[in-house]
Amino acid sequence: MEIFKSKKIKRDTKKVFIKKGPCSSAFFYILNREFGYPMEAEVRAADQLCGGIMQQGYQCGMLWGSALAVGAESFRRHDDRGQAIGIAITATRHIMESFLKRAKSVDCRDITRCDFSKKLIFSLLKYFLFGRVIFCLKLADKWAPEAIQSATEGLSHKDTDLPGLPISCSSEVAKKMGASDEEMVMVAGFAGGLGLSGNACGALSAAIWMNSLDWCRKHPGKSANPNSNATNTLKAFYKVTDSEILCHKICGQYFKTIDDHTEFIKNGGCDKLINVLADNCQSKREILK
Helix, strand or coil, X not given: CCCCCCCCCCCCHHHHHHHHCCHHHHHHHHHHHHHCCCCHHHHHHHHHHCCCCCCCCCECHHHHHXXXXXXXXXXXXXXXXXXXXHHHHHHHHHHHHHHHHHHCCCXXXXXXXXXXXXXXXXXXXXXXXXXXXXXXXXXXHHHHHHHHHHHHHHHCCCHHHCCCCCCCHHHHHHHHCCCCHHHHHHCHHHCCCCCCCCCECHHHHHHHHHHHHHHHHHCCCCCCCCCHHHHHHHHHHHHHHCCCCEHHHHHCCCXXXXXXXXXXXXXXXXXXXXHHHXXXXXXCCCCCC
């Protein structure tokens, strides 16, 4: 595997943001670079998580991209998959807290003041003409070193208080879709609405990313935004949830700990939704490399 040479925090976030396009891919790339490992197709697959999950306005793409990066790093640091999943969730919670402190909201719609899910062209014009793109660039530039710091702190967390076999709803979806162990850990932090926050469904984002990754591997060098794999995933999700997307409403609860979430999934919580998302996989790959 190719390894980035520089281990220093580079203050070129705006440049990367502009070059990579979607904020989700930009932050996936930035944190990967800091950890020392590029992931070309995986980064492009994160394009669809920008705009708060396919322009739906929920958690900012910077968070989804960062969560994927800490998941990848957690996999590299831990031989035990369960332990890696638990640390990925913990690190994602650190990232969420850091971002909320900086941006005052985790949702794209609040930050951009645009609703990209409706009248997309008009919203994009508003985003660029009214200076919100500049606001996002400045936010990204200020938060990037904080994201790296919070990710590093979360990944260094002692695992003594983790459940014996941590489970992530997002990892379970990925597993059913034919994910490798690494891919399962990469999406682990999406659990419970991203870092157990109860916001927009992490299992949905995992399925979107997995389907987009499959698309990216079949279309080298092309952006995953848009692609029919991801669009069909969102449609299937909304059909089974009656257009509800918030984790705490779908599950009927917030998860205070990884243990809470693990027990919920072990007891069949969200089984139907997980199976629908997995069954929507456009092209199941060989399971367990």
